[in-house]
Amino acid sequence: MLSRLKLIDFRCYGSFSWQIPQQGAVILGNNAQGKTSLLEAVCFLLRLQSPRTARPGPLAAHGRQSFGIRGELPGQIRRILWAPDAPDLQVNGEPRRDQRSYLADSYPVVWMGNDDLSLVRAGADARRKYMDFLGTQWHPGYRTALFSYRRALKTRNHLLKHKSRDRLQIDAYTRQLALYGTELRSLRASLLELLLPHIIMAYRRIGGREEQVGAAYRAAEEGDLYERMCAGLDRDIRYGQTQNGPHRDDLEITLNGRSAAQFASEGQQRTIAISLKLAQSSLLTEETGHTPIHLIDDVFGELDPTRRIAFLQALPADAQSLITTTHLDWLHNTPCPLPAFQLENSTLRPVQS
Ligand SMILES: Nc1ncnc2c1ncn2[C@@H]1O[C@H](COP(=O)(O)OP(=O)(O)OP(=O)(O)O)[C@@H](O)[C@H]1O
Structure with missing residues (x-):
């Protein structure tokens, strides 16, 4: 406190x-x-x-x-x-x-804001931020993997943007990126496994219904990350940006098996957004032994x-x-x-x- x-x-x-x-x-x-x-x-x-x-x-x-x-x-x-x-x-x-x-x-901290609806409605970026804010409080290795990945991504993108012909140098960062990226994906998947029961429980509590909320981690591509990055190198050089990796992954949220963004009513979407945050709270309490401080802004x-x-x-x-x-x-x-x-x-x- x-x-x-x-x-x-x-x-x-x-x-x-x-x-x-x-x-x-x-x-x-x-x-x-x-x-x-x-x-x-x-x-x-x-x-x-x-x-x-x-x-x-x-x-x-x-x-x-x-x-x-x-x-x-x-x-x-x-x-x-x-x-x-x-x-x-x-x-x-x-x-x-x-x-x-x-x-x-x-x-630990849980932040709830009036733009939390974007967790359900907006692009994947909001959901990755949600996972990362929780993940960095859950496990010290998550922060290391996330920050190392971001650093390597920034440098690789810089090399790609400047049309560097030094493919050896790009490859050195591709290896780092694949290493940290694979680690980050695996941590996010483990985190979600722990989190999902908390989301379901919170939804029932707030929504008070028998509807089934679901959340699944979706990697942007399948297979070995290093191989996929190498295979996409010419395209990445053309775009000046790395197109594969966990910075493009998503957390897919469903209600009764259907996309919550497309099919859930506004009330159901609000309930899902609150449930996602309450789930952070109960998971962090369980994992850290401290009840998080709840910062609830204009909700x-x-x-x-x-x-x-x-x-x-x-x-x-x-x-x-x-x-x-x-x-x-x-x-x-x-x-x-x-x-x-x-x-x-x-x-x-x-x-x-
Ligand atoms: N770096 C800064 N230095 C000084 N003032 C700032 C700075 N950043 C934001 N402000 C101002 O601080 C004031 C308070 O902003 P804040 O967002 O905390 O208000 P709020 O009470 O939450 O408002 P709302 O109900 O509209 O969300 C605003 O006038 C804002 O423009």
């Missing part, structure tokens, strides 16, 4: 400090008051990742180069001073030499009362949940045990009930 959060020059926050209730809070505020930024800061503190940006640069307040986040958790105080060339990561005052060692004993306004109540009841009783919303109308017909805070111009104050 995160008990105190401090921010310096993070997004719209110049200097900010908040004693967070143990069970979490509902954060109420009009648009552009800093609700998402607050959840984003917690996510970055714990996972060094933001759901809104791939690079940390935009997290620094306008006109600043660097930002700071500090958070108190049971037995650990985490502190990030992020400067573009030299990020300073500390736990309990001890510097951590790299991101991997900073993350090794961090807490409730979109749900009908039945799903809203089922969703709130499905959140683990011992989880710390930070829920943002632009209006509290839904609270009138939804019993919510969390204290509410009003956020205005980056300042929080408790809402008297």
Whole structure:
């Protein structure tokens, strides 16, 4: 549980400090008051990742180069001073030499946002990100395979784009790519095997129906990855891009055996999207021994009362949940045990009930 959060020059926050209730809070505020930024800061503190940006640069307040986040958790105080060339990561005052060692004993996080529907409706990229955010919290080897794969892919694509004739050099990266790519695929497949029962259970809980949700990992091509990459080399040089590999794989989601993107109703798609996230939560609890911190950004306004109540009841009783919303109308017909805070111009104050 995160008990105190401090921010310096993070997004719209110049200097900010908040004693967070143990069970979490509902954060109420009009648009552009800093609700998402607050959840984003917690996510970055714990996972060094933001759901809104791939690079940390935009997290620094306008006109600043660097930002700071500090958070108190049971037995650990985490502190990030992020400067573009030299990020300073500390736990309990001890510097951590790299991101991997900073993350090794961090807490798990589940992020739920109002664009989660894209997990069902949009392209494969959203579903790969979903798997990767979970995978890197599930298994240290996942992060190594993913990051090594991304690095090798970037270099191979660079060589392809610049029409390098040095096929030996391309081949060296093809070998690396195939090695890490095969490892990543195998980790994703194992992850999905563990995850699927949690998705099915969460769907039944929220949807309350007998419909059968399914999820299957689909590799973009079959056979040995290195051989497929070698066979496609001329085409890759023509496109200036690697066309085979796990960066093109997908997580196929079905309802009653049919594509959920094409055939599920909007309500069913929303239930699937929430179930995918609740499944992350129960899997991470099982695998890490810690209940994740739930960061729930502007989700409730979109749900009908039945799903809203089922969703709130499905959140683990011992989880710390930070829920943002632009209006509290839904609270009138939804019993919510969390204290509410009003956020205005980056300042929080408790809402008297
Ligand atoms: N790097 C930055 N520096 C300063 N301000 C920023 C930065 N990035 C975003 N902002 C501004 O911070 C404000 C708060 O944004 P945020 O997305 O947190 O608001 P929000 O309360 O979640 O809004 P909404 O309800 O519309 O989603 C916005 O005015 C945004 O333009």
